[in-house]
Amino acid sequence: MTRELAVGIDVGTTSTKVAAVDRCGEVVAIRSAEHGLIGGTDAVEADPASWWRSVRSALRGLAGLRADVVVVGLCGNMSSAVLVDRCGAALRPAMLLADPRGADEIANLGEDVRAEIERTTGNSPGTVFTLAKLLWLARHEPLRMRRANAVLTAKDFIRHRLTGTLESEPTDSANTLLLDERGAAWRTDLIEALGLRRSLFPPLVDSESPVGAVTDAAAAATGLPAGIPVQAGTGDMAAALLGAHDPEPGSVLISLGTSVTTLACVREFASRWSGALTSHPLPAGMGSMALGSLITGGLAVNWLRSVAGDDAVRAADARPDPDRPLVFLPHLAGAGTPDFRPEARGSLFGLDTATTGADLAHALFEGTAFEIAEVLRLLGADHTERVLLAGGGTNLPAWVRIITDVLGRETEVLERPDTSTIGAARLAWRAVGTSCPAAGRRRRCAPRTEYRTAWQRREERYRDARRTAFRYYAAENDEQRP
The missing domain is CATH 3.30.420.40 (ATPase, nucleotide binding domain)
Structure with missing residues (x-):
């Protein structure tokens, strides 16, 4: 049948x-x-x-x-x-x-x-x-x-x-x-x-x-x-939110796709977010969405695969080294939230002769995690009570582990990463009068508290490198203007 x-x-x-x-x-x-x-x-x-x-x-x-x-x-x-x-x-x-x-x-x-x-x-x-x-x-x-x-x-x-x-x-x-x-x-x-x-x-x-x-x-x-x-x-x-769960205020979805995005269903877009997060409507009756975008993410991972190989990306260690100078800024096509700096580009600090492709992958994963953490701080605790992870990047365990550690809170990883595709199908059922439930298993990932201080030191190093790079790209952009 x-x-x-x-x-x-x-x-x-x-x-x-x-x-x-x-x-x-x-x-x-x-x-x-x-x-x-x-x-x-x-x-x-x-x-x-x-x-x-x-x-x-x-x-x-x-x-x-x-x-x-x-x-x-x-x-x-x-x-x-x-x-x-x-x-x-x-x-x-x-x-x-x-x-x-x-x-x-x-x-x-x-x-x-x-x-x-x-x-x-x-x-x-x-x-x-x-x-x-x-x-x-x-x-x-x-x-x-x-x-x-x-x-x-x-x-x-x-x-x-x-x-x-x-x-x-x-x-x-x-x-x-x-x-x-x-x-x-x-x-x-x-x-x-x-x-x-x-x-x-x-x-x-x-x-x-x-x-x-x-x-x-x-x-x-x-x-x-x-x-x-x-x-x-x-x-x-919008489809990703619907594919992950029934959107509700207080939950946030982090989509690890070509562009890493952080999506929060909100009753009203707060004025304090203007210029840092972007506001988007959801389908009728579902409210609206506050969105933080890294612009790149999976795009940067795919670039690294092209130069270092998939094995190097998958070999990345998920443990932080607080004293290592290596920093990877993942803005290969400009920076998104909260700066929106189109002139910014990807940058590497602290390379040495011992740096491996796996080291670069670790630095890339932690760079995206620090960017996500800033978005969650902007949203505030009321809008981030529950954190879900989805997208093709969840197939990289080290990336998921690093994000969870840096956020310092439990995350729920959706078993099926293709939430946008599933959300499109759920909404299609609504078009013909069928209420299709959200389905799919998820696993919980808890942060490793023993690394909290090390991640904090890594983030401080990352923020210093980010400020330095953005000053450089801003100056370059000014010189190129007619």
């Missing part, structure tokens, strides 16, 4: 994952396919056509399960900007969240526009937002901007391939910084004040609404049944 399934599709930064989930929340299968990034010294981009290829490849991995799928849910990497023509084809590579371009355009925003954006969104404009990419494109590639029929996010692009429809929804589109206070409508006045075309921005629908159905062509390409509904979807971070 077959059982009905929802498929969640997560268009990540470097790979696509799909999850088949039944009505009881059981994950029947998860499959993935790589699509990678386009290389470049001053850009972080991806080919949208490769997203569609990886979606089809991952869905093929579900094999005989595809006939049982009754609804499709979507999520994808946030702040991606995909310019498409009238046929929905991408006009250029997609600019991604970690792309540092647009800093000058953001710096040149008028004070009235900046103040209005901060008032309505709670966010200070920066390069992590889609707005920076659009302003950069308008200045540097005006012909493409004029040719563009719409600007889509990653999951909106894939939904168009599945259904032929062009829409977006608030959890993803809020990263343009061009929605109203309720996240329900585009701010036409701001769009026009910034010299952008209102027609570029697709209609907004509720995140959990069914939007179109799988076309015959998409069914032939993916193996999904033609005619089944496709849900509007969410940004990947």
